[in-house]
Amino acid sequence: MNYNKRREVLTKKIDADAFLVYNMEGSDFPSMYYLTGFTGEGALVVSTNGPLLITDSRYTEQAKREIPNVPVRQVSGSYLDEIGAAIKESGIARLALSGVRMSCSMVNKLREKASAEIIITEDPVNDLRRIKEPEEIERIRAAVKLTEESLDELVRGIKVGMSERELSLRLEFIMREKGAEQVAFDLIVAAGENAALPHYQPGGRTLKQGDLLLFDIGAKLDRYCADMTRVFSVGKPTAKAQEIYNIVLAANMAGIAAVSEGASGKAVDAAARDLITAKGYGEHFQHGLGHGVGLEVHEGPRLSPMSTDTLEAGMTVTVEPGIYIPGFGGVRIEDLTVVTKNGCEVLTSFPKEELVQVG
Ligand code: ZN
Ligand code: ZN
Secondary structure (H helix, E strand, O other): OOOOHHHHHHHOOOOOOEEOOOOOOOOHHHHHHHOOOOOOOEEEEEEEEEEEEEEOOOHHHHHHHHHHOOOOOEEEHHHHHHHHHHHHHHHOEEEEEOOOOOOOHHHHHHHOOOOOEEEEEHHHHHHOOEOOOOOHHHHHHHHHHHHHHHHHHHHOOOOOOEEEHHHHHHHHHHHOOOOOOOEEEOOOEEHHHHHHHHHHHOOOEEEEOOEEEEEEEEEOOOEEEEEEEEEEEEEEOHEEEEEHHHHHHHHHHHHHHHOOOOHHHHHHHEEEEEEEHHHOOOOOOOOEEEOOOOOOOOOEEOOOOOOOOOOOOOEEEEOOOEEEEEOOOOEOOOEEEEEOOOOEEEOOOOOOOOOOOOO
16 A cells, blocks of 8 residues: 555645544544554644654554554643644644544634644545555455355354344354454344344344345455345245345346446436336335445445435445335345446355345
8 A cells, every 4th residue: 555645645635734634432543544554543644744643652652563654753741732732843834634534622622722724624535535546456355255255154054043133143253253353334134024124233033934134244354344235035035025136136237237437426326226216116215326335334435316426447336226115124235346447346246146045
């Protein structure tokens, strides 16, 4: 990863002398990591004079190991005082920061402490992160592969009577065993009527014959996330389950066919949504079609009716149409793609052509 280059691009992008990243309790891990490779907490000042990491004694040794070429200033009193002093000493007159990542309280305190003018921007690092470098794509590919192998292993042992919670625990165990750092998000395992809730939390519901069983899952590997959804039928699928599965599958494939450099997030969403609407299920597909995936599981660009994004080569986007019927269940099929000049590469390879029976 060329951190120098990333910081250089950032300094050109902002209308200020420096950009401040503040990562405390994970508040802006993605920016800190993307710009330096540092995994600890602290503040980072990026300017044309180079980077400066301001961190405390818990992380100074870690910083030496992870980012030996970045100068480190150790906090002696409070972070706020240290940041204020560093800004003053470096002669920064205009300091930009992300209003999305930093709390109002922190910004207010900085305004009082720092001698510089504070410029609140959206999230310029997030914008840079949308287009992935080849090494980032390889890491995402590896996270997807690990996720798929884990699901494949889990599925072979699924039995009627197992609970959603048990399946989600087993799956996480398999992922960790295969080397995942952690799960990329709280795994969604939803059985029967619970599959109608797009962001369900697995509970004690046990598997019954005829249930739809939805897995929306992803491992995190080398800091990068995977995100995929597959649906199975416990025993023989009902006619209704098979019907909505076929529609969602067709919408998923129409969405993937529409992903290409130059396509708008709105148009790709419509390619899948129109198909679901034409089959009479439009009101049962309420969320956007997809999102970027990288250091965070949900990042730009967005595919939705409200999206203002245009796809560019190197962006990652999920394609995840769904149909959710309250009291019955739901189907979502989610693949992760990389936008190319003439279309996309689909990173997900877990079979989806059939509604597979388990249990
Ligand atoms: Zn997902
Ligand atoms: Zn997703």
